[in-house]
Amino acid sequence: MPKTGSTVYCKALNLFFCILILLLAPLTASAITTNEARNKEYLTVCGDPNHLPFSNKEMEGFENKIAQLIADDLNRTLRYHWWPQTIGFVRNTLRVRLCDLVMGVTSVNELLQNTNPYYRSVYTLVYRKDAGFEIRSLDNPALKQLRLGVVAGTPPATLLTKYGLMAQVRPYQRTVDTRLFSPATMAIEDVAMGNIDLAVIWGPIAGYAATRQKVPLTVIPLPAKVDSVPLAFNVSMGIRRRETNWKHQLNLELEKLAPRIEEILLDYNIPLLDTDDRLIKH
Structure with a gap:
């Protein structure tokens, strides 16, 4: 059957839009990649x-x-x-x-x-300098006699569970409204006040908070990885x-x-x- 003028026009129009899409595709991809709506001021x-x-x-x-x-x-x-x-x-x-x-x-x-x-930082042990012990690792047998603090859900908690130490642990909540609570800092304060003997805390918080207590505290960085558990x-x-x-x-x-x-x-x-x-x- 012979092509009508309308059919030819539609096909030509379709061809035009196909070519237009191909021409604009690289520009669109570039816009997606580099569209960075930031204020330069x-x-x-x-x-x-x-x-x-x-x-x-x-x-x-x-x-x-x-x-x-x-x-x-x-x-x-x-x-x-x-x-x-x-x-x-x-x-x-x-x-x-x-x-x-x-x-x-x-x-x-x-x-x-x-x-x-x-x-790059690492989890640490924090205890009072006058505590009467020196501990540098989480597998130290002396930990079985101590009151421990750790933020729940953090990598050290995994190791404390593995070493059978959770009975001595006071957990500090991980997800809180920071406008009201700072659990890791509270753990450091509890060490200073003698409420717990040792805390295992993320290095940036431990190093900072330890220097702001009324009694001297010891901060011991742990190894970067212990028993396949990353701590750094x-x-x-x-x-x-x-x-x-x-x-x-x-x-x-x-x-x-x-x-x-x-x-x-x-x-x-x-x-x-x-x-x-x-x-x-x-």
Whole structure:
């Protein structure tokens, strides 16, 4: 049957749209990859308003200091959007574009991508200097006679269970409203007050909180891995997925500012590990 004018027109129109889609596809893919709706005048960070030593509204945390360092180097004004760092933190902040950066990300999250790490720390043992014992590992038999504290769900809790020590453990809740509670810091305070004998706490919190107690405390960094359980972790920053240019820019900043970042961290008495998991001396 011969083609009508209408049929020829429809086919030509379809061909036109096919060609248009092919031409625009690379541009669309590029837009998806590089569409980074960030304000070039500000560095906007999402942070916890009451979570020392990491951050607070008074800008006293080491993450506040590092964020300011980066903002100054980028010649931008630093501003914060405050949100408690608990369940839903990334979903309610970074993902809905309330900010462009989250500090202190220790694991891969499907809602964000990580920058290169800017420090590595490890879990520690904390006890009073006048305790009358010296313990440097979690398999020390003396632990069976002591009152222990650990944040529930953390890697050390796995080891304490494995070593049959949970009967001596006072657990501290992991997921809380940080505007009201700081369980890891409470564990350090309980050690200082004699309510427990020893706590196993994440290094950044332990190193900072131990120096702020009325009695001297001992902080012992644990090995990076014990019985296949990792106790040392890299810490990076978090940004939205597909923001490849922003990630590249931040990685350059972290490399450039690394000596000054390390100095800030050591000033907060954070136990730092190098790439070979050796303790970095202050």
